[in-house]
Amino acid sequence: MARLRGRSQRGTRCRMSVPHGHWKTTTFIGGLRLSGMTAPMMLDGPMTGEWFAAYTRKVLVPTLSPGDVVILDNLPAHKGAVAREAVEAVGARLLFLPPYSPDFNPIENIFAKMKAWIRRVAPRTLDADFSHLRQFQVIL
Template sequence: MTHLRGRCARGRRLHASAPCGRWRTTTMIGAVRIDGSTACMTIEGTTNTEVFRAYVKEVLLPSLKPDDILVRDNLNAHKDSRALEILAARDVEVRFLPPYSPDLNPIELMWSKVKNLLRGAEARDHDQLLLEIGKPCPVLPQRTPPMGLPIVVTGLVKML
């Protein structure tokens, strides 16, 4: 990932390198709690219902606590009936955000910070990117839930 903008002295031209040519899509699927903890998974390619179902079974369910409320956006993969059945079997309450409401999605704040950190790391190949993704993210929000609600929000971001 590369920075989209940069700074330099007035009257000077900014020079930086950026990869060109073919690239691979790396997708991060993640959930964030209000306390800042996350459950993330990285895959090659894009997300579909099978990928999301695997994320729910292998990554999300083990991290959920009793009485968690799972808030999701309206991506088609998030509406998969089998994934919803898996969550319902564990008594996880699932709520969907209103359509076309990225401003209400708290995970978008996390993804913007994560992408900014990854751009700053200037990973120029896929292996470097995966190493940077594996590092802890120091900028996730650390706050207490409103009204004591344990909320987990899922979302995804595509990189490279």
């Protein structure tokens, strides 16, 4: 992730390097429990229905117990039948937040802090990003 702002002397152009290239998307997905983060995963690209189904089956479902509730926002990738079936097969429930309700989504606050921390560290590769995220997860 690149820093959002830079400084330079008045009248001179601010030059900064962009760690992963210009406008490259890195996606972080994870769950939030009362005990902290769970099932973290990082993607080199945007979230798609295929990626979310794979994440649900291989990363999220093994951490779920019967009676757990999985709350999702309304990203189109979250609405696939494969993910719903995988979550319900474990005995967990799947609920969606109402549209435009970031106040009900506490994981967004953690994601904002995580992004600020990564920007401050300024890693240059996706592997460095992930190792810094592991450190951030330990801090939580």
